[in-house]
Amino acid sequence: MLNVNGISKTFFPNTPNEVRALRNISLQIEEGSFTGIIGTNGSGKSTLLNAIAGTFIPDGGSIFIDEYEISHWSEYRRARLIGRVFQNPFAGTAAEMSIAENIVMAMRRGKTRPLTRAVSHKMKAEIAEKVGMLNMGLENRLDNPIGTLSGGQRQALTLLMATWLKPRLLLLDEHTAALDPKSAAKVAELTSRIIREEKLTAMMVTHSMQQAIDLPDRIVMMHRGQIVEDYGKEEKKRVRVADLLNTFDRVQKRELFDESVSELIKEQYL
């Protein structure tokens, strides 16, 4: 369904600040699968999701969704196929606009926006019904600016918005990381429910090993812009948090070892 073929991204190339955020990454995502992405800070998880969503155009490689090659589509055009929730709970909604207006924006994601009234009474009833399922009491506050809500409430609404029209692919980037534990648990539960009920294809970056074990059915581990481990469906069923931590250690030790070896070689030859 999603096909990422050898994409790379280097920030500030040929300068002292050069960062090779993605190094020749390839990844296939199956229709209806839910993939978790873990990795150390700065390992390129967000950059990978941004490359797929079109925030920037990668230096090389190609990206396909179904039969569409989307590598050179602009970000807003890809939104027709992709729903997103960001780490920052304020990034996914327009603060000064009402809950209803925000949702109406999402009801036409990637479609034309005609010159007809956006928020009608009929539409409000429809919105209230679906927002009511969040059990947050928001259905009575549809006309309030969304900026008056808590981070958890906004993130739940952003998730609802990203999936209001069924996306071909749902991208979640540490969307519970900035929330208090209670809200985080609630949004995680909601995520899992929506993805299963709507049978969505999803990728979720997470900082929490437990979340990676609990929610997705595949775990991809990234390190320094590369995929270093990939637990598929069957393997993943047996994986425990301790295993993931061990793998982290192993990857980091391997790297230390690599570096010390190269130091050694340098010393010998220079």
Add this chain to the structure above:
Amino acid sequence: MNLIIGAFTIGLILSLLSMGMLISFRMIKFTDITVDGSFTLGASITAMLIISGWSPWLASLVAFLCGMLAGSLTGILYTRFKIQEILAGILMMTALYSVNLRIMGRSNIPLLDTSTVSEFPERVLVNLSDGGSKLSIFGWSVSMMDLAVFISSIIICSLIAWLLFRFLLTHFGTALRATGNNRQMVRAQGVNNNAMVIFSLGLSNGLVALSGALLAQYQGFADVQMGIGMMVWGLASIIIGEALVGKSSLGITITGVILGTILFRLLIAIALRWGLNPNDLKLVTAIFVFAALVAPKFFRTMHKKFFKSSYHA
């Protein structure tokens, strides 16, 4: 009475300018300086078309479209060529100064004995009052002509305010407002935010040019200098409107902008009557806007300083 009717009329005409700037400054949050140039553009185009025999309505429409074009160009400088918003506006405004001189051929075009958009109501009024040219309202004598212009301004202003209100509530208008709030979100919802900025600046400057077109007809001339300071003027009006009625809903915001523009014009008319030197007008306006921008922050700091203890309690 004439003073008041005059101030109201100019206030109504300039409220189109303020409504235009509401779109750029408040809706998409773009500090657009093109305004000074596109206001004069509207006036100069209308003046030239009217003296070459065009209908004043058609001339005003062309002014609106040319204003749209100018605003869109600013938008293109900003989005396509990545020029900072202030600089993009300054470039456009500077270029428009020459364009306006080119259009008019000289710095001032008088519009004497030419038709204006208020011709029709004037004729109706004259007919109603059996051919008189003055009318008595509560004992004040008012010229038919002034009254006619006043009435047409009310009609045009309310019509445009209503259209703007309806437009901003549509799906398209909602996306426009969201663009000023959160461009990241707007892109994630599949809206081309750059195109939206270009369109909004176009619409904004179209209204500004229309305002210039109507003012030229009202005052009976177009002048290449008439746009100078109009941006600050519009901003002052918007700020007054917000202070008057707030911005709790779209309808209230638009109403506030119109009331703010009229009130500001009245204040200026009164100040001039009391002997304010017209040369000092722009200085006074600038100081006013400065004060309005700084005052809320100042009062908040003062409040915090004096009531610090109550926050800790």
